[in-house]
Amino acid sequence: MSKFGYVRVGPRRFRERFGLSFEDVELGMRIRHRPGVDVSQQDNRDDSVELLNNAHLHYDSQYAAHTEWRRPLSVSTMTVQRFLALVSRSWYRRRAIIGIDSISLTRPVIGDDTLYSESTVTALDGGADPDVGRVSLDIAGKNRQGDTVARISCTFEVYRRGRHPEDDPQALPAEEERFSLYHVAADGALVEQTGLVxxxxxxxxxxxxxxxxxxxxxxxxxxxxxxxxxxxxxxxxxxxxxxxxxxxxxxxxxxxxxxxxxxxxxxxxxxxxxxxxxxxxxxxxxxxxxxxxxxxxxxxxxxxxxxxxxxxxxxxxxxxxxxxxxxxxxxxxxxxxxxxxxxxxxxx
The missing domain is CATH 3.10.129.10 (Hotdog Thioesterase)
Structure with a gap:
């Protein structure tokens, strides 16, 4: 079981750890990833100019004021990067993203919003690789109002228990309730939690x-x-x-x-x-x-x-x-x- 956030590395000594092993993943498992992250117009502007993005809808406020959005839209690739990064605590033990089947942007994202990710396991494939199995996910990207603004369908290779390069057979998970990586919401979703009370x-x-x-x-x-x-x-x-x-x-x-x-x-x-x-x-x-x-x-x-x-x-x-x-x-x-x-x- 790797749903605990620490391994024991000595007497009264614990090391932080993250991520689910392939054996911990269940079909239909839903995870609400926390924390979220604010996106500002400054983030949007910086991402646009660094990538030489010529779609001025993202950084020309005078132009954007004359569009139906009235304000600059967030760069879609920046938004997708945020949603994928927000799932990394639970999917820390991935070896690679091996494919993204689809990305749909269902609502506009404007600067000064807060983004959250929620992932649902849609398929599991143990395969023949002794190190990893494949986990297919539907990642729902949400704003602070709870509206879904993006959906990402993708597949990760996730290390099996004991096969991740960081795994040490001498450092076993500290299976104490205070160290749980999640609590269970009323609807059955796992909610990531950070820090000790x-x-x-x-x-x-x-x-x-x-x-x-x-x-x-x-x-x-x-x-x-x-x-x-x-x-x-x-x-x-x-x-x-x-x-x-x-x-x-x-x-x-x-x-x-x-x-x-x-x-x-x-x-x-x-x-x-x-x-x-x-x-x-x-x-x-x-x-x-x-x-x-x-x-x-x-x-x-x-x-x-x-x-x-x-x-x-x-x-x-x-x-x-x-x-x-x-x-x-x-x-x-x-x-x-x-x-x-x-x-x-x-x-x-």
């Missing part, structure tokens, strides 16, 4: 966050510029060539941001981040290195003023692929208790 956090348990994140020079430069960072070492190549003793590194606030983001698959039920303390950056991150993170819960306590929430203090450590420690900090989080929060009302 306050009651599920225990002091001195460690969570290894997965997967990691490669950080490139271009995104470091972009983050520095967007932050109005004036130091030329972050965005002036001529300066780095002149002062060769200054080696290219990743902008430090971005390193902290990447490490923090990696933790949110476990600490995803936050009300608010209450702050960091004791941030250490033992060595710079170099462009092209991959950052991994793990967190240990240090303390948990009830909130004195918010009965439906609690406070956890966690210590997080960030490493690069050779094991070097590059970031460490403590963070205090305000976290929802079980049954609290906006999840049911928001369709989660």
């Amino acid at each position: 306050f009651e599920d956090l225990a002091p001195e348990e460690t969570f290894v966050h997965w997967p990691g994140r490669t950080v490139l020079a271009d995104e470091s430069r972009r983050q520095a510029l967007r932050s109005l960072e004036i130091n030329p070492r972050w965005h002036d190549e001529a300066y780095l060539r002149k002062y060769a003793q200054i080696k290219p590194t990743i902008y430090e606030p971005l390193v902290i941001g990447v490490v923090t983001a990696l933790t949110t698959r476990t600490f995803g039920r936050v009300v608010a981040n209450l702050g960091w303390t004791d941030i250490a950056l033992p060595r710079p991150v170099r462009p092209g290195e991959t950052i991994y993170a793990e967190s240990t819960v240090r303390t948990v306590r009830a909130s004195n003023s918010r009965p439906d929430q609690g406070i956890a203090t966690v210590e997080t450590r960030g490493f690069v692929e050779n094991g070097d420690l590059v970031c460490q900090y403590q963070r205090a989080l305000l976290i929802y208790r079980r049954g609290a929060g906006p999840y049911q009302d928001a369709g989660y």
Whole structure:
């Protein structure tokens, strides 16, 4: 069974995992994928110009105002990319998309909407490949009103249990209810869920966050510029060539941001981040290195003023692929208790 979001990798130590194995999939299974994602007109404009899309309906607001839509339409390929990416938590263990039978766009998507995916298993084929089986899906793309705006009929190759490259026979699923990847909706659909509630956090348990994140020079430069960072070492190549003793590194606030983001698959039920303390950056991150993170819960306590929430203090450590420690900090989080929060009302 792989419907659990962690494997046990040591005493009180768990690693995040995702995805269904072929043996876990049933004909007719329906999955509501969460979270959704907002799409803005800026996303639309960026996608259009980067692909040299000449359909000006997507980025010329003056032109679009004279069409029946009155506003720029979202680029259809961008919309399809979002719907396919949104299913990746459950279908993480796919080897490949081997075919897309059809894509239908049933309603317009306008910037500043929110997109969600829901997949239904329409066919299963065990085939002869010892590593994978084939899963056919109908993916319904929906907007925030629940209207279906797209349908994608496709087939994935999905790894069998024990055959995915990440599978380790020594790291067995932690089959605890708190680690379930889904809860069951009233209509029988599986609803993806992210993060642990306050009651599920225990002091001195460690969570290894997965997967990691490669950080490139271009995104470091972009983050520095967007932050109005004036130091030329972050965005002036001529300066780095002149002062060769200054080696290219990743902008430090971005390193902290990447490490923090990696933790949110476990600490995803936050009300608010209450702050960091004791941030250490033992060595710079170099462009092209991959950052991994793990967190240990240090303390948990009830909130004195918010009965439906609690406070956890966690210590997080960030490493690069050779094991070097590059970031460490403590963070205090305000976290929802079980049954609290906006999840049911928001369709989660």
